Amino acid sequence: MTATGTDSAAALPEGFAEIAEDFHALGGRDRLQLLLEFSNSLPELPERYAEHPELLEPVPECQSPIFLITEVEGQGRDATAHLFFSAPKEAPTTRGFASILAEALDGRSVGEVLDTPETVTNSLGLAEVVSPLRLNGMAGMLARIKRQLSEKAGL
Structure with a gap:
């Protein structure tokens, strides 16, 4: 792994x-292929x-239509986060990003x-195999997840 990859991974939740x-x-x-x-x-x-x-929030940063919603068990930072996504099978990159976020953070x-x-x-x-625009879609998903969780956990 590169030094950058190691540094980045160290700051990430264990699953990520x-x-x-x-x-x-x-x-x-x-x-x-893994994606x-x-x-x-x-x-x-x-x-x-x-x-x-209609309960799910769209993520317009994604090139493909994707929608998400979160749930929180408890209150505050110790509450448990649950993530749910809807993405068409015809959008494998977007679905892959959503699946990574779900596996790492749910x-x-x-x-x-x-x-x-x-x-x-x-x-x-x-970044070498996916366009920056597509990576921006994953960042958009994460931003919406964080906002929803913050609101629902009372933070």
Whole structure:
């Protein structure tokens, strides 16, 4: 792993650091393949949201239509964060980003999610295989997640 990757991973929540290490262990094409594999593992929306998509917030920074919503168990920074995404199967990059965020941050404390650096999109080493515009979409997802969690946790 590069020094930059190591430094970035050290500041990330544990689950995200492990994902970053997996990406850095691969070359460019294999990183893209891993991103596509993540896209296939995005959890389906729970029925309460699948039947009410109007409850989800759009992420206009993404080139493909993606929507998200968060839930919080408890109050404050120690509350547990839950993340839910809706993204079309025809948008594997966007789905992959959503799946990475879900795997890395779902079930973590609100504080851990809020402490996730905005530069997290750079920590995966995807800049060489994914356009900056697409990476901006992942950053947009993270910003909305943080805002929603902060509001819902009473911070």
